[in-house]
Amino acid sequence: MITYFPSIYPDELLYSQLARYYQKSGYTSYSQIVENLYDKEKRIRPNIEFVNKFSTEALQIITRNTTMHDVIMNHTMFPYYARFLNKKQRINAYNSLESMSNDYYRVLTIPKNINNEKRYLRYCPLCAEQDRSKYGEAYWHRIHQINDTDICYIHECYLENTNIIISSAESANLIVAEEVIEQNKNAVTCNDSLKIQISKYLIKMLQANLDINIDTSIGKFINSKLENTKYYTVRGGRKDISSFYSDFMDYYKNLKNNRISEAWQLSRIIESRRINTFEICLLAIFLGISSDELIEMKLPKVSKAEAFDNKVIKLYEQGLTRKEIAKQLNISYPSVVAIVGNRYTKSKTEKKNNKSLKNTTSRKPNWEQTDNETLILVKQIIKQLQEDKELKPKKITISLINKMLNLPNGRLEILPKCKREIEKYYESYEVYWAKVIIWAAKNILKDEEKILWYKIRITTGIHKENAIKAIPHLSQFGDNDIVEKVKNALKNVT
């Protein structure tokens, strides 16, 4: 029976409270404590950042004057890792923690240690001094265990490593801060204002209230902020990732632990396909998003693109021609056409209101003129598809271009110039598959991962049989090294 249990301190790790219980209990060895805390599971290694499966009695004592929700939110690292997950993942992780199962590890975005470097429990010498003065003892603070910063934002000094490794491979024990943290250790002041700013930002992500039911995608939110910057087109439909990446890297050129090294990584963050709290915060700081805004993640009611489209449509309805609109808004003619349609397609407004197009005549359509006008758009679209290296390559076909230009079915079939232009880029399916496979392989290598068939399959959707057919064409799109790796990956499964 547990007859003594210390109260938890502000921002203290649950692990720290349990360690202090062990220290003050009067038991002479760790194994005696395990029986009280973990229901006779002697092999349990206390989880430093989260929770373990506690005995019924231990759980009652821990939540004696509080709730498990409070423990998870204020005394584990959960808010920091879970904040930007999608709703389903976040709730799953939370439920897993609440039920004290280990499933949360599969969901939470806890980055692996770079170069297998070990992580240690850390402390701020000045915080320790303050704790000793106020409480009579030091304890492990959550805010000092955020791996992505080594600054104590309160004292603007560097954190100190202890020799306690944060790892499930280490021997089981509960180590109390008071026994490890040196007395009167001098703190080293940090003079890097950016580091301090980042540190404060990250800690807010840990300490701020987290609504597990929030359903806003972080990518959408970042996008909504990015739309108002120079990195997006006027309409807000396309972004200039290259410039964005370039400026971002320049901003953080002196930040050693910036793990973003390729533009596609930024893209993935914007697409909510790469969830890493530190990287998201770096992005947010760069874009001038305050921590409160990031925590709230409030989306605008109407996206920039939608607002722009509405503006174009409004101008069109007021009687301006497409060219006039393009000139006024400083956008390209095809962009206006894409919104309101050309003279032979119904605009969104017309479709909505079922009105006829302005200036329509009963004259026969001038197909040659249409062909010439549409050819410009076709060339632009093809160029866009070819230049976009981030997204999955598309097979250039008549139906694809037709669809992308919002043309009526079969329209391009009767426009010979457009058709010839598209046919220039014809490629067999085998060649297309080879292109996609190499694209996927390059992306996998960028993530510093091994090329495995299942990863290619997931990314491309290409069946194994088709991939084998594409092998002869791989060398058209990749160097020998990458081609060999892909072949090996395929070999391992055939």
Next chain:
Amino acid sequence: MNKIEDIINSMPKMKTGEELKLAMTNLPEYNPDIINKNEAHRLIALSNLYDIYIPSQMSLEIYNKLYLALLRSLQKKSMRKIVIQQQSQNYKAINKIEFNSVIGGSDSFTIIGVSGIGKSTAINNAISLITENHIIEVDDPYTKIIPCIVVQCPFDSSVKGFLLEILRKVDEHLESNYYEKSLRTRATIDALIGAVSQVALNHIGMLIVDEIQNVVNSKNGKSLVGMLTQLINNSGISICMVGTPESTVFFEQAMQLARRSLGLSYNALEYDNYFKEMCEVLLSYQYVKNDINPTESIINWLYQHSSGIISIVISLIHDAQEIAILTGKEFLNIETLNEAYQNRLSLLHNYIQPTIKQNKSKPKKKINNIKIENHKKFQTDDNCNITELVAISKNENIDIVQLLKKNVIVIEVKI
């Protein structure tokens, strides 16, 4: 949420004067009709005599001493920061790392008195009044404090045995498992001292060590007292050592021992109003059929034959009534009392020394250098000669010195 800083408020108010006396007095119910019941009923009811408690000055002093000692101990526990620092030091002791004492010693005192004068009963009554038999629960930090624990000093003064006994007593009160776990890990004495200090700091208000005289005749006695000193310094609890006067000799050996054992010392009762009042109360619990007349002579006789030791008085009255009921005499008088004294308390005869001295016949040294100048009969005023007096003494089993005193002037010289 009650905090450790407010623990003092959980102590009941200290009683004094008549209120205290009334609270400590225990007079079992007595129905005069019992004398009409059969023997079995009366014999069973007779045991109520052992439940009678009338507080004396000793009782009041013991209550005060224990109350203040417990108060001081709880005050120490309410100093949160100091306690936390001491817990850290105790943890170092358990892990055999160099440690200091931060909290400092609390009250340490003795209650010394001859066996049977009512020390343990007074202590138990005082504890019951002070603690109201409940455990103090605190929310911040979560802990349970036993106001008072009584442990017996081991017969062999074994340090380990004593420490384990403390843990066992704590487990008894709190349903914890300190004892079992300490046994299992086979902790060394040093680690055990650290562990018990920690447990005492967390859970014990005051420790009472009974039969402390066991340290006198044991080679481990000094170690045990040294360990108690360490326990006091590392836990901040008050310790009361209870024992008989023979332990005084032990504590006088060294300054540090003497310092730790300052306290209350009691002897057998004087023949005073309290004794007379107590006897009257005891004698009012009548279970024989014939009325008891509590005369001065009976009370005097009781004093003479108990040396003022309460437990013997109670035993005499109880056994005398028991004999009277069993033999059918149904009288409580000098005769039945004497019968009880002779038959039931024979083993105590050598130890009972009433204040009106009955000199034991001590072996007398032969005095060879005193010569009787002439052998003619020593003439007294009453014409009584010494030879005759000696003969009378032998025949009637009377002390010769007393007999001589009646007839001649006798001066006793201590050799």
